[in-house]
Amino acid sequence: MTLRIGVIGTGMIGQQHVERLHGLVPGATVTAITDHNETLAKEVASQYDGITVHPDGHSVINADDVDAIVVTSWGPTHEEFVLASIAAGKHVFCEKPLATTAEATLRIIEAEVAHGSRLVQVGYMRRYDAAYREMKATIALGVIGAPLVFMSGHRNPDVPAIYTREMAIVDTAVHDFDVARWLLDAEITGIRVIAPRSNRHGLDREGGDDLQDPLLMTVETSTGAIIHVETSVNIRYGYDIRGEVIGEDGTVALADRGLTAVRANGAVSVQVPGDFQARFRSAFDTEFTEWVAQVSSGEPLTGPSSWDGYAATAVCAAGVQALQTGERVGVDLVEKPALYA
Numbered sequence: 001m002t003l004r005i006g007v008i009g010t011g012m013i014g015q016q017h018v019e020r021l022h023g024l025v026p027g028a029t030v031t032a033i034t035d036h037n038e039t040l041a042k043e044v045a046s047q048y049d050g051i052t053v054h055p056d057g058h059s060v061i062n063a064d065d066v067d068a069i070v071v072t073s074w075g076p077t078h079e080e081f082v083l084a085s086i087a088a089g090k091h092v093f094c095e096k097p098l099a100t101t102a103e104a105t106l107r108i109i110e111a112e113v114a115h116g117s118r119l120v121q122v123g124y125m126r127r128y129d130a131a132y133r134e135m136k137a138t139i140a141l142g143v144i145g146a147p148l149v150f151m152s153g154h155r156n157p158d159v160p161a162i163y164t165r166e167m168a169i170v171d172t173a174v175h176d177f178d179v180a181r182w183l184l185d186a187e188i189t190g191i192r193v194i195a196p197r198s199n200r201h202g203l204d205r206e207g208g209d210d211l212q213d214p215l216l217m218t219v220e221t222s223t224g225a226i227i228h229v230e231t232s233v234n235i236r237y238g239y240d241i242r243g244e245v246i247g248e249d250g251t252v253a254l255a256d257r258g259l260t261a262v263r264a265n266g267a268v269s270v271q272v273p274g275d276f277q278a279r280f281r282s283a284f285d286t287e288f289t290e291w292v293a294q295v296s297s298g299e300p301l302t303g304p305s306s307w308d309g310y311a312a313t314a315v316c317a318a319g320v321q322a323l324q325t326g327e328r329v330g331v332d333l334v335e336k337p338a339l340y341a
């Protein structure tokens with residue numbers, strides 16, 4: 001059976017996911033799309049055969065030729081489309097964030113729990129990256145002993161004018177929070193944020209707010225392990241994702257990227273990816289390949305759940321408060337429903 005997918009939001013990442021789901025991922029095809037910008041949706045549809053442009057997200061969700069939904073519109077619209085997909089009894093893959101407030105993510109959890117089985121997956125694609133998966137497997141084998149610290153560096157060469165100082169937490173570090181919870185098998189219980197002197201590239205940006213960049217975050221977890229997150233979103237040299245777990249007996253770290261290492265002129269050099277697409281392309285491919293296979297076969301979903309979406313959004317809210325106040329802010333999650341055990 002081919003899974004027929006409807007995509008809501010055909011901007012930057014929506015277009016990449018349409019391409020992925022309409023030919024690259026086995027067993028999937030895109031039949032319906034929509035975008036707030038109808039001209040854009042028509043332009044995207046014109047590049048493929050068999051894709052109908054719908055007037056809005058609800059029309060996509062309720063279309064007879066749509067089995068499952070992918071939400072790639074702006075964050076504040078996610079709750080509405082995820083709730084409507086659950087009401088229609090259809091699987092929905094929602095790009096991060098699941099919703100922009102913890103209260104909204106809890107409404108999604110409530111609706112999914114009332115439905116009685118998992119329908120929602122959230123786009124935290126790092127869990128599908130081969131290097132992160134090897135790190136998790138290494139920790140599980142006990143090679144480095146019990147994890148004590150996770151150092152997570154999230155570096156972007158630049159960010160657009162619409163990027164605000166809070167986005168370093170809610171848009172960027174949210175990936176580090178999710179992957180840390182998954183790697184360490186722990187919940188986040190508190191956060192502190194400090195800002196060193198700002199990178200000049202983040203100050204006085206044309207058309208944008210001044211940024212406090214970089215940011216350093218000290219994040220506490222339920223196991224006692226500490227996560228240290230560094231976001232540097234104007235670092236120019238490349239898109240560099242760093243990660244090292246320090247355990248009682250050793251460490252495991254993400255290796256430098258690049259297919260080759262060049263040794264010349266007294267130096268060894270490896271390439272750094274230019275952007276998140278280059279760094280995580282195969283993780284996105286794997287993410288959708290596994291999602292499509294699980295949805296089509298009726299196997300239980302194993303990807304990031306509504307609970308993971310809630311936990312990440314709750315940490316972000318605490319992080320923004322910690323940035324604004326300079327204080328430690330606790331993260332108190334509600335009791336986890338059995339559906340997400």
Ligand SMILES: NC(=O)C1=CN([C@@H]2O[C@H](COP(=O)(O)OP(=O)(O)OC[C@H]3O[C@@H](n4cnc5c(N)ncnc54)[C@H](O)[C@@H]3O)[C@@H](O)[C@H]2O)C=CC1
Nearest residue numbers: 009010011012013014035036037072073074075077095096
């Ligand atoms: N997993 C990852 O690494 C990444 C995830 N994202 C997430 O994907 C989402 C989209 O991001 P981008 O593609 O960068 O944004 P974008 O601005 O390029 O595209 C979003 C599109 O959604 C459309 N849209 C907004 N409201 C809509 C509505 N109510 N109905 C239909 N269409 C609507 C807009 O017109 C726009 O074309 C965001 O939530 C973002 O956080 C984005 C980049 C990377």
Ligand SMILES: O=C1[C@@H](O)[C@H](O)[C@@H](O)[C@H](O)[C@H]1O
Nearest residue numbers: 154156171172173175233276
């Ligand atoms: O999700 C993403 C963007 O929205 C965000 O702005 C970037 O900082 C991240 O690296 C990327 O993965």
